[in-house]
Amino acid sequence: MSQYVFGVDIGGTTVKLGFFDVEGNLLDKWEIPTRTQEGGSHILPDIADSIQKKLNEKNIAPKEAIGVGVGAPGPIDGQGVVHKAVNLGWGVFSIKETLEDILKMPVMAGNDANVAALGEMWKGGGQGSNDLIVVTLGTGVGGGIIIGGKMLTGATGAGGEIGHIHVEDAETDKCGCGNTGCLEQYASATGVTRLANRKLKNSSKDSVLRSGEVSAKTVFDAVKAKDELAMEVAEEFGKYLGECLAAIACVVNPEAIVIGGGVSKAGEILIDYIKPHYEEKVFHGSRNVKFSLATLGNDAGIYGAAKLVLDALN
Amino acid sequence: MSQYVFGVDIGGTTVKLGFFDVEGNLLDKWEIPTRTQEGGSHILPDIADSIQKKLNEKNIAPKEAIGVGVGAPGPIDGQGVVHKAVNLGWGVFSIKETLEDILKMPVMAGNDANVAALGEMWKGGGQGSNDLIVVTLGTGVGGGIIIGGKMLTGATGAGGEIGHIHVEDAETDKCGCGNTGCLEQYASATGVTRLANRKLKNSSKDSVLRSGEVSAKTVFDAVKAKDELAMEVAEEFGKYLGECLAAIACVVNPEAIVIGGGVSKAGEILIDYIKPHYEEKVFHGSRNVKFSLATLGNDAGIYGAAKLVLDALN
Numbered sequence: 001m002s003q004y005v006f007g008v009d010i011g012g013t014t015v016k017l018g019f020f021d022v023e024g025n026l027l028d029k030w031e032i033p034t035r036t037q038e039g040g041s042h043i044l045p046d047i048a049d050s051i052q053k054k055l056n057e058k059n060i061a062p063k064e065a066i067g068v069g070v071g072a073p074g075p076i077d078g079q080g081v082v083h084k085a086v087n088l089g090w091g092v093f094s095i096k097e098t099l100e101d102i103l104k105m106p107v108m109a110g111n112d113a114n115v116a117a118l119g120e121m122w123k124g125g126g127q128g129s130n131d132l133i134v135v136t137l138g139t140g141v142g143g144g145i146i147i148g149g150k151m152l153t154g155a156t157g158a159g160g161e162i163g164h165i166h167v168e169d170a171e172t173d174k175c176g177c178g179n180t181g182c183l184e185q186y187a188s189a190t191g192v193t194r195l196a197n198r199k200l201k202n203s204s205k206d207s208v209l210r211s212g213e214v215s216a217k218t219v220f221d222a223v224k225a226k227d228e229l230a231m232e233v234a235e236e237f238g239k240y241l242g243e244c245l246a247a248i249a250c251v252v253n254p255e256a257i258v259i260g261g262g263v264s265k266a267g268e269i270l271i272d273y274i275k276p277h278y279e280e281k282v283f284h285g286s287r288n289v290k291f292s293l294a295t296l297g298n299d300a301g302i303y304g305a306a307k308l309v310l311d312a313l314n
Numbered sequence: 315m316s317q318y319v320f321g322v323d324i325g326g327t328t329v330k331l332g333f334f335d336v337e338g339n340l341l342d343k344w345e346i347p348t349r350t351q352e353g354g355s356h357i358l359p360d361i362a363d364s365i366q367k368k369l370n371e372k373n374i375a376p377k378e379a380i381g382v383g384v385g386a387p388g389p390i391d392g393q394g395v396v397h398k399a400v401n402l403g404w405g406v407f408s409i410k411e412t413l414e415d416i417l418k419m420p421v422m423a424g425n426d427a428n429v430a431a432l433g434e435m436w437k438g439g440g441q442g443s444n445d446l447i448v449v450t451l452g453t454g455v456g457g458g459i460i461i462g463g464k465m466l467t468g469a470t471g472a473g474g475e476i477g478h479i480h481v482e483d484a485e486t487d488k489c490g491c492g493n494t495g496c497l498e499q500y501a502s503a504t505g506v507t508r509l510a511n512r513k514l515k516n517s518s519k520d521s522v523l524r525s526g527e528v529s530a531k532t533v534f535d536a537v538k539a540k541d542e543l544a545m546e547v548a549e550e551f552g553k554y555l556g557e558c559l560a561a562i563a564c565v566v567n568p569e570a571i572v573i574g575g576g577v578s579k580a581g582e583i584l585i586d587y588i589k590p591h592y593e594e595k596v597f598h599g600s601r602n603v604k605f606s607l608a609t610l611g612n613d614a615g616i617y618g619a620a621k622l623v624l625d626a627l628n
Binding site: 075078129130131143145147148152153154155156157158159160161162164165166177178179243244246247248250251252253254255281283284285286 | 389392443444445457459461462466467468469470471472473474475476478479480491492493557558560561562564565566567568569595597598599600
């Protein structure tokens, strides 16, 4: 009898679903819209419905489908209870129990960034390492910490929220979280753009960034073209992120650090700006860490979710 | 049949040994000297010998003694392999296998600070919490992170080395690790003394610290007597430690933070100086953390070592 698992990654606008064999081969993937109306009460029934349809479509017997893993944007504790997910309209309830009641199969749930980290460990840029920091540089900065092959969930599901580590006392702009000087304000796509605009204003240096759109992409494109001002921005970005990763590594002592998210599309050059600052500041016991880029892109979440439920079943 | 375990805490000058029942009641404790001569090759045989003698003395059958846990000052990985312990003269070898070969019973080993953290979780200031940061403010700053009731060991046994998190760019004095601006330079007993001496030099303020010895103890005694200069030192100490604990908490999302080591003898007043800075800077998901003082003192290591081997056997 073949056995299969589902990996589900719930986002604010779409839910990604993946259908895997137990070795982690992605056999099928698709998306459904996230219906956030009415307190997000349709989201899990919609997912259950979609999974049932897929089982029928593929002619899979219920006992061949051994479980469903779920990642969602919010703090989710080790028992699969979400503690408010604002983007989905969710309050506090058990994702695990709710979905198990509908589907009649084992469900595991975790925070989306943590689950994506598990995916990168399993089938992505972190393969071969069991102790891992995954940092996702998107609109914000997300993080997932893997310890001995397992997600660091934390007491209330807020483990790995490294985007809100305070890194700059002198900051005056406010972060979305209400604090000032969070890592996210320097290392996210928005943060890089902010740093670039600030430098364009305060410097008289010529730059290709003075004409056209300023974004994390255009900044790193300019870096590759040896634009001096852009390189100063990248240096600032790398210092904040590298030093912060060094602090995290003193806590975690990772084997590898994986950089993902939209900003990571800039490629290996990103690591060139981060690594020297990391190595300068980190405790020697964690100096020999492998830096790599995430490879699963938007599929990291469904891979990690599948792995989460597989680990729970074994 | 009763069952017993041993907890062993190896220090640079003495080895502490504890004899426990499986509920964690400390039935006997004693010390032997640490013989660091000849590459520390006598240390484990001495421990084995001492354990055998104790079993004979108490008339315990070998099968009633179910295991030995060991904490030692150095990076020790999840397989019980130490990667150099300079203070003991040790290079790289398996503590677990070496001691198991002599004693013919299961052995587990871990870094002393991590093991002590496990002890505080089990029977000390961290009781009731499974996700814990334990920070030990002694000559240096040590740390132990407990995740889901288990020590965070890390890839090479350097997990929880929080004393060497970089917290100050402007520092000019060197830390023992070779870097500058490590947490240890502000929050250890030595660090508090350094901060106090620096302030005494740069301030014209009157203070009881101007006459007599300056130490972490005299500083916090002066704080309790409302000495203004001492309170400024405590404020500086609390800001560095509180903000650094906030960063660690963004990674770990702990349920509780336990403060131990010699400096913690100052009592609850220490927490009054740390907590406001912690709460100001931490991500809201980790704001409601319980701060407490360590309670096991120098016995934390033997308790934690006993727990380490008990967990491995269950």
